Amino acid sequence: MARPSRVSRALSQNFLTDRAAAARFARLAVPDPGTAPLLLEVGAGKGALTELLAPRCRRLLAYEIDERLVPVLDARFSSAPQVHVVAGDFLAASPPRTAFSVAGNVPFSRTAGIVDWCLRAPALTDATLLTQLEYARKRTGDYGSWTLLTVLSWPRYEWRLVGRVGRSSFRPVPRVDAGILRIERRRAPLLASGAQHGWRHLVELGFSGVGGSLHASLRRASPRHRVDAAFRHAGLDRTVLVGAVSPERWLRLYEVLAPCP
Structure with missing residues (x-):
């Protein structure tokens, strides 16, 4: 079996290794510790974000598609009762029926599918995702232009670019910087x-x-x-x-x- 430290190109893995950036992401994903009843993490990897997200929520489901990393996560969080490691593809999961949030360092190649999954989940309250910076800027109007997806979903969701993470914060180093994309369901939709x-x-x-x-x-x-x-x-x-x-x-x-x- 391949060693867990190896990266899968097919899974578009770029692990966040900058702890300061990870801590900032965790604060943006769950601004008020203890207030998130249920958080789903996309692509837990080796647990860099999981470690910082776990104390901020009551229950965390850490999804990891790479079967080599699941035992690493199980061992790392065996003493954290609020963390449940889920082996498998996040996109194959059924959305919870009760209010929940999503957070994660998403594989760049799967960003569109993960965002679509979030927007289709009736009980989603918010999603905080590390994506390619260009994707986050396009979706939030940061270039001064707006996309069809953003405009269509705007009456129900607010899109914001809340931070940036340099490419050197990841291993292996990707070709582009990342953006922290925040999608929040509006408490009151702008249209009936x-x-x-x-x-x-x-x-x-x-x-x-x-x-x-x-x-x-x-x-x-x-x-x-x-x-x-x-x-x-x-x-x-x-x-x-x-x-x-x-x-x-x-x-x-x-x-x-x-x-x-």
């Missing part, structure tokens, strides 16, 4: 549940590119005068690129263009 279908239709139409501009795309579903009024209400120029429209301005567009009940 019945509005989700209309919101999705509007946003997906806007991002479709049909017509060559956002204004032209939206005119496929609404008269020009309504689209003009919506752009004025949102404070947008008719030539604006779709990626440059913030989620808040999308909400103002929806206020005018929402389907009639």
